[in-house]
Amino acid sequence: MKIAVYGASGYQGKLVLAELAHRNIDILLVGRNATRLRGAATTVGIADAGQRVADTDDHGALVAAFRECDAVINCAGPFTSSGHAVVRAAIAAGSHYVDTAGEQLYHKTVFDTFGGDAERAGVTVVPAANDACVPGDLIARLLAERVQPIEEITVSHFIVGGGSSRGSLRSVVETIDVIKAGGLSYDDGDWRTGTPARHASVTLPGASQPTEVMKFPIAEVVTIPRHTQVRHVESLVGAALGARLGTPLTPQIIDSLPEGPTEEDRRTQRFTYLIDAVGRDGRSARGVVHGHDTYGITAVIAVEAARRLVADGAKAGVLAPAQAYDPTSFLNFLATHGVSWTITVSDLPTAQQ
Template sequence: MKLAIYGANGYQGKLVLAEAVRRGLDVVLVGRDITRLRGAAAVVGLSGADVRPAAVDDHDALVAAFREADAVVNCAGPFTPTGAAVVLAAIAAGRHYVDTAGEQPYIKEIFDTFGAEAEAAGVTVVPAANDACVPVDLIAGLLAARLGPLEEIAGVHVITGGGGPSRGTLRSVIESMDIIKAGGLVYDDGDWRAGLPARHTSIILLGGSEAVPVATFPLPEVVTIPRHVQVRHVEGLVEAALSAQLSDPIDPEIIARLPEGPTEEGRRTQRFTYVIDAVAADGRHGRGVVEGPDTYGTTAVIAVESARRLVTDPAKPGVLTPAQAYDATGFLNFLVPHGVHWTIEEDTPGN
């Protein structure tokens, strides 16, 4: 199997490349700078790597490069200004597509724009194949299967350690600044809306005794969950302090002078906890929890596995959520040896 990795020379792209090589997959490195692509190949020990220069605005070059592979993994953020062109090229090449995006407006745009084209081409597109959206979306589906129709889902992200975000993440924050300041899209009564007040202002984490203040935030799973779960209200939340920090303007010149991303040691110290609280229409409660290390490394594992599964165990064509494309329990259990642990409990107290 061969994966085309677009943006293989970026911080996240190099981690995805290393994971693909570790798993014995063939790769095509695609991007606009052939020198940087060759440098990325050298880092993971690829001599004579298949390198295909293609700028994001060169549709023909992208299509030609993607046709050399079985599936495309797009790691080139920010995705809001460029991601749609890569999706379009993957569809034109007849190749399944995943990306590592976390930008909520972009993810919604892909669902709203490319479903019919992907279906007609026999291609499956799964945006947001990252450390958070995939496991959270899968667990939301499992909760709904247990609880039935839901009144609401509240997803909460808590991340500690890690040495700070990558330059690419910070540039994606800039692209999403308006929606971050508005608290992100919230799904409510059949549509996605901005500016709705949060239903939850604090959460008690597993094993904790004190409430953690939270605020609404544009999380990817707010876009994906309502597409496969019967639910009236879905909101995404992060710690209030993080929301306030990311709502401050970031100078692009400062970002350019920062390290490309956290060091290996920094990534080893990082931990994430994603909580999915669900309330059924009949009042029952359920909670899913995903815990693990290293958001960037885990994203690499998830992105490669997401693309691999589309090739070896095809889903229906179209733009799909993770829960629509993959077997939830099978994928979640695949992540356990990589340090990601998940639990689901029913009838937990509300927060």
């Protein structure tokens, strides 16, 4: 098995390289700059790994590089401006594709643009193979098996500590208008912008008081309706996190910052992701994901997502995580890497609780 990492010299890319090396998977580093690729390979301790220089505006070079590989993991953001070129080249090369993107509208355009091409090429494309979308999407599928039919699913992200990489901040800058507008909601069969949030607060597990939230563009709004019949899906973050991500940034400010969080920052970071479902009969169910180190867990998830496509196969096309992987199997794998998950179901209508 050989996996290419595009954007291999970036902060997230190097974490993915380290995870691949840990699993003894053959690696090809691909990126725009030969010097940076060599530096990344040396830093990770894989100086002998193959390296190819290919920019996103050179389709031929990308295809030639990816043709050597069974799968591609794309870590090069902002994905909104460059991701499509990498998806297109991976499909042309006959390689499966996953990425670590967190840009909601980019995810939707991948589904809208590349489904037919991927099916004809016999490859599988899974965008948003990251710390949040994969467990959130998989748990939503499990909730749907317990509460049917579903009226509403609300996905809420809460992250404490950790900091952001320069690449993540550049993605924020490129999509700031979408962030400020709250992104997409799913309503009665279609994705829409400008839909007001139905929830102003969410009560975290074990908390006595609700936490204020704000609407925010999260990938699960794009993926969940592709495998689960639901009337409404919206995504939220803690208001404090949303306000912080909305702080004005310039390229100069970003370039002056560290490449990404320190190992200590990552070790002490904590995240909680909630997936709340309400059935049309008023019953409710909640999935809870706890963990730490969003960047490290993203590396684990992206590598495992690509590995499973190569080793186990999946239907060709652009798929949500729950369409590509067995939910319980993947979630149990994540539990061995410090990600805990639970599902609780109420048999009483919400109004009676």
